[in-house]
Amino acid sequence: MKNITLADGRIITVNCLSCSIVTGEVKPNGGTIYETKFFHAHQDVAYPIRGLVILASKRHVTCLDELTEEERNDYIHTLYQIRKAQREVLGIKHVYYFYNEDTTHHFHIWMVPRYDWMREFGRSIESVRPILLHARQNRNRTNEVEQTITAIHELKTFLSKLR
Numbered sequence: 001m002k003n004i005t006l007a008d009g010r011i012i013t014v015n016c017l018s019c020s021i022v023t024g025e026v027k028p029n030g031g032t033i034y035e036t037k038f039f040h041a042h043q044d045v046a047y048p049i050r051g052l053v054i055l056a057s058k059r060h061v062t063c064l065d066e067l068t069e070e071e072r073n074d075y076i077h078t079l080y081q082i083r084k085a086q087r088e089v090l091g092i093k094h095v096y097y098f099y100n101e102d103t104t105h106h107f108h109i110w111m112v113p114r115y116d117w118m119r120e121f122g123r124s125i126e127s128v129r130p131i132l133l134h135a136r137q138n139r140n141r142t143n144e145v146e147q148t149i150t151a152i153h154e155l156k157t158f159l160s161k162l163r
């Protein structure tokens, strides 16, 4: 068990944060963006980046090769749908994808849209952590958080029409 401080300041004790989110025990700010039988998409608004999506498996596994065939098919299909929504609703040209299997949570991939302001942090993998930290520390202003929440609702609306 570990203690986690949520964006709203509440401290909760969980075994696995991903499990708590996909079961609804912890409600991410902005709510669920999209949900399938096997996957759950949400955003961590502690990083106010418009259109950033975290896609997590519902099952508590950590490695890609632990997914069943059905889960794998659902995964690529869901990733595709979210990517399509990011482009069509928010005009996002490029996305960085990040996932590490030695996570303290369970299987979840970060889909981080690339914006012009990120150029000063360089390109490729080495820019991702500094960008996330910069967003959390310097872009956590009311209007950026509001834009991020608005984008969540826009993605949610678009994705809900696909089913």
Ligand SMILES: [Zn+2]
Residues within 6 Å of the ligand: 016, 017, 018, 019, 020, 059, 060, 061, 105, 106
């Ligand atoms: Zn879990």
